[in-house]
Amino acid sequence: MARRRQAVTIRHVAADAGVSLQTVSRVINDGPNVRPEMKRRVQASIDRLGYVPSIAAQRMSGSRSYLILAFNDRDRTIADWRTRQGTDWVDQMLLGGMLKCAEHGYRMIFELVDTHSDHVERELLAAIAALQPDGIILTPPHSDNAQIVALLDEQGIPFVRIGSHQNGAGIPVSMDDEGSASRATHHLIARGHRRIGFIAGPAEYNLSGWRTAGWRSAMAEAGLPTDSLLDEGDFSAASGAAAARRLLERPDRPTAIIASNDQMALATLEVARSLGLAVPRDLSLISFDNTPLAHFTRPALTAIDQPIAATTSKAVELIIAALKGEAAPASLTIVPAAIVVRKSVAPPPAVPDAAGAPGG
Numbered sequence: 001m002a003r004r005r006q007a008v009t010i011r012h013v014a015a016d017a018g019v020s021l022q023t024v025s026r027v028i029n030d031g032p033n034v035r036p037e038m039k040r041r042v043q044a045s046i047d048r049l050g051y052v053p054s055i056a057a058q059r060m061s062g063s064r065s066y067l068i069l070a071f072n073d074r075d076r077t078i079a080d081w082r083t084r085q086g087t088d089w090v091d092q093m094l095l096g097g098m099l100k101c102a103e104h105g106y107r108m109i110f111e112l113v114d115t116h117s118d119h120v121e122r123e124l125l126a127a128i129a130a131l132q133p134d135g136i137i138l139t140p141p142h143s144d145n146a147q148i149v150a151l152l153d154e155q156g157i158p159f160v161r162i163g164s165h166q167n168g169a170g171i172p173v174s175m176d177d178e179g180s181a182s183r184a185t186h187h188l189i190a191r192g193h194r195r196i197g198f199i200a201g202p203a204e205y206n207l208s209g210w211r212t213a214g215w216r217s218a219m220a221e222a223g224l225p226t227d228s229l230l231d232e233g234d235f236s237a238a239s240g241a242a243a244a245r246r247l248l249e250r251p252d253r254p255t256a257i258i259a260s261n262d263q264m265a266l267a268t269l270e271v272a273r274s275l276g277l278a279v280p281r282d283l284s285l286i287s288f289d290n291t292p293l294a295h296f297t298r299p300a301l302t303a304i305d306q307p308i309a310a311t312t313s314k315a316v317e318l319i320i321a322a323l324k325g326e327a328a329p330a331s332l333t334i335v336p337a338a339i340v341v342r343k344s345v346a347p348p349p350a351v352p353d354a355a356g357a358p359g360g
Contacts (some may be wrong), residue, residue, distance in 0.1 A: 008051045016348040017045040026300060028105070034188040046249045066077055066106050069133035070097060071124070071142050074112035076235070078113035085237075085263060088107070088291050089139075089308060096309030100316040106134070108316070115145050117350055134321030137312065138170070144206045158322035161317035162248070163207050165332060167288060171318050174332045177207040177312050180304045181214030181258065187302070188256045189222050192347045193284060195229065197247045197254035202234045210290070211260055229254055233264045240264025248283070255348035261292040265301055268294050269344075280346035290340055297342035311335040 005006050005070035013026045019042060026034050026243040031049040070093060080087040090110065097108040100181075112128050113120060117132075134157040142148050143161035152159045153169035181198075188196050199214045201208035211232065217227050233239030240259060244267060247254055267288030269279055277283045279299060288292050290305040314335055322328060 007043075008049045013042065013045045013047055013051050016049060017042045018301075025266070032150070038109070061327075064134050064323070065132045066273070067133045068096050068101055068106055068108050068133055068135045068137065068316055069109050069127065070099070070108060070139070071113050071127075071138040071148075074114040075116075078268060079236075087289075087293070089289075092308035093137075093139070093312045096312035097316055100313040104316075104319070106316070108135070109144075113142065115142050115148065119147065120145075121151055122150065125274050128157070130157060133157065133207070133325055135316075137315045137319070138163060139163065140205050140207055143170075149298065158319045160318050162311055162315060163212070165206070171309055171315075171322070171328045171333070172317070173315055173335065175207075175306055175308075176334050176336050177210040178214035178217075179334075180288070180306075180339075181211040182218040183214075183337075183339055184258050184288075184304055185207055185215050185218035186222075187341075188258070188284060188345065189224070189288065190247055191217065191284070191345060193256040194224055194348070195252065195254040195256070196241075197229045197231070197257040198226075199240060199243045199257060199259045199268065200230065200232045201260040201264075202232070208232075208260060215258060233260070234263050235263060237263045237267040238321060241265035241271050244268035245275075248272060248275055248277065254283075256286070256345070258286045258288075260288050262287045262291045262301070262303065264291045265303075266293055266297060269297060278345050282349055284345040284348070286339075286345065294340075294342070297344075301344045302342045303339050303340050305338045308334045309338050 010021060010024050011283065014021050017024065024042055048260065048342060053072060071092065077090060101108045109131060113123050117123065136152060136157055138148065138159060138161045140163040143164040144166060149161070149169050159170045159217055161170045161172045163175060165174055166172060178353050185196055196219065198212060200212045216226055228250065231243035233243045243264065244257065247257060248271060259268050265285060268285060272279055272283050279285050285301060287301045287303040288306065289304040294301040294303040314333060318328070318333065
């Protein structure tokens with residue numbers, strides 16, 4: 001029977017480096033007052049011996065838990081999982097958050113909370129009491145929920161608010177929703193579109209208003225009207241289909257539509273087909289999120305690539321910086337999004353002039 005390999009402990013590291021247990025502990029926990037040469041010396045012993053810090057031991061050795069807790073909206077997350085339509089917000093959060101946590105010896109845990117529940121405070125406090133996180137990440141719509149923000153502020157735990165512009169408690173981090181919508185609109189204007197419709201998300205998400213504002217500002221810069229070109233959904237495919245049908249059944253229908261998420265964009269694509277409109281020949285279409293849905297439609301959708309992983313990674317960095325006593329950024333932290341150009345955008349169809357000849 002093979003002998004079980006003896007676990008390398010902090011005592012082995014201290015003996016190998018010729019330092020005290022306290023010094024090794026300070027290096028592992030990134031504590032203050034450790035000279036750079038001492039840190040390199042201890043780290044060399046850690047690498048040589050293959051020592052892996054125990055999170056339980058780390059938690060017992062001081063006031064930190066080395067856990068970062070991310071809260072996401074329960075109803076929408078579960079609905080996305082059940083429909084299995086390729087939405088990957090949670091996957092991207094885990095990708096960015098877990099990898100960044102691992103770089104610093106932390107772990108990331110995900111919890112779902114119903115922001116509309118009468119018991120939201122009890123749910124939050126129960127999770128905090130059970131896990132004792134060092135930091136918390138809030139996602140929309142939690143990030144601008146005054147009740148949740150006030151509760152976390154009272155707990156004295158560093159927290160980041162993804163998708164928030166508001167100052168005050170917590171650290172706001174934006175994915176540049178307004179700038180992204182403006183960029184998508186300018187992309188269509190540059191290709192000759194003048195009637196550009198917009199399907200906004202629900203008002204409970206502040207980012208819905210920012211995206212609408214970005215579209216409006218780009219249209220105004222180009223001297224283009226927005227009357228009768230705005231509709232709203234709730235991020236579901238059904239709501240996107242209803243909004244798209246209202247826009248496309250107008251006699252002066254738009255030649256292009258920007259939808260505020262991939263599910264509503266996919267629904268718009270289906271409605272267009274049902275009305276005999278081909279994308280992009282008769283209607284150009286741009287989406288938000290750039291989930292797998294946008295990759296595999298026909299045509300593949302041009303989309304704003306929401307930097308969810310990069311934003312969560314930045315949120316972890318900001319929390320760890322706060323735990324080290326560093327001041328929060330003085331201005332809003334913005335993680336820029338990119339537009340991914342695919343096959344769903346083309347110049348608008350030619351409009352016949354009064355004589356019947358195609359116009360520009």
